[in-house]
């Protein structure tokens with residue numbers, strides 16, 4: 001019988017938070033993982049503190065774990081919510097045994113052993129830690145940096161994650177090589193602001209330099225970069241990605257708005273003309289995938305500025321778009337505005353945008369029918385056990401969609417296999433495919 005202590009960990013929020021959770025799992029390898037909170041000796045919630053809904057989810061998760069935990073178990077709360085609301089949470093959550101923020105992921109084992117809360121001053125940035133890759137073993141997120149130097153009016157992240165702190169290229173390359181040895185074939189490079197990589201070390205083209213080094217790694221097959229920022233995404237970087245043999249023409253660039261006057265109010269730095277120039281270059285790239293996000297209802301957004309964004313969305317064909325309702329976050333410039341938009345109007349605008357996005361996304365999906373594409377086998381799927389789950393190799397995990405395989409000319413397909421397939425149908429937001437050969 002396995003007498004190891006049992007660990008239950010819930011990782012909330014973004015994929016950057018997931019990497020930090022994986023670092024904690026790496027430090028707690030002596031524990032047996034369990035998805036049953038009621039039998040766990042240690043329960044960890046790695047929280048998100050970005051916007052209202054995420055904060056609410058973090059609190060609900062803490063309370064629900066507390067309500068089922070066993071006697072004498074330890075409840076640990078880490079991450080962005082605790083970093084942002086340290087004093088309040090320590091006062092208001094007596095049920096929590098250990099509080100830590102975003103600076104001590106690599107000390108979690110010591111904090112648990114000593115039953116000690118700790119908030120180190122600097123934000124933790126992964127280096128050579130031996131993290132536990134969660135999810136599908138053949139894919140891994142690679143964190144490039146922590147913190148952010150941008151000053152977007154609506155965002156509190158720089159307040160609790162601090163200034164941009166980039167990893168050395170050598171550290172990133174070493175981690176990728178280590179993970180390839182462990183069977184990882186597909187990589188997603190992430191941070192709050194990836195295109196600013198190494199700008200804190202006086203390099204304006206850090207990502208270009210990184211791409212060159214990653215391309216030298218043997219056996220690396222597939223990679224993409226998420227979270228490009230308009231002001232630091234140069235034409236040279238776009239060209240570097242387009243010419244890369246390893247990095248897909250995958251362009252994730254949250255623009256948040258398109259009207260010049262709103263982009264100024266949001267302190268985004270780049271204006272409409274520059275953003276449209278970037279998007280056109282990205283859209284023209286062969287087999288490109290362009291993803292973005294918009295915020296609706298930011299203070300001072302006029303009906304005219306909103307309609308301008310709506311009409312742009314009807315014109316420009318994005319592959320995927322996320323749209324967020326403005327969340328009023330204390331500590332941000334927008335929070336001080338005297339011209340907030342009512343929830344009623346925000347929801348009306350949100351609905352209009354979501355309608356256009358759904359129509360465009362379905363049209364983009366339908367364009368794949370009849371085409372031969374590369375797929376990444378993911379195994380399980382949300383529909384039916386008779387289908388094998390996959391995603392287009394260019395797509396990022398979890399956020400870009402699902403391809404269901406109902407036929408295969410290849411036997412014994414494995415999770416993590418990269419295959420060629422013909423898209424035969426589009427059913428709702430799912431693509432159906434037949435595998436033709438293994439790559």
Ligand code: SF4
Pocket residue numbers: 148149150151152155156157158192193229
């Ligand atoms: S780029 Fe803007 S939205 Fe993103 S983390 Fe930085 S300040 Fe926040």
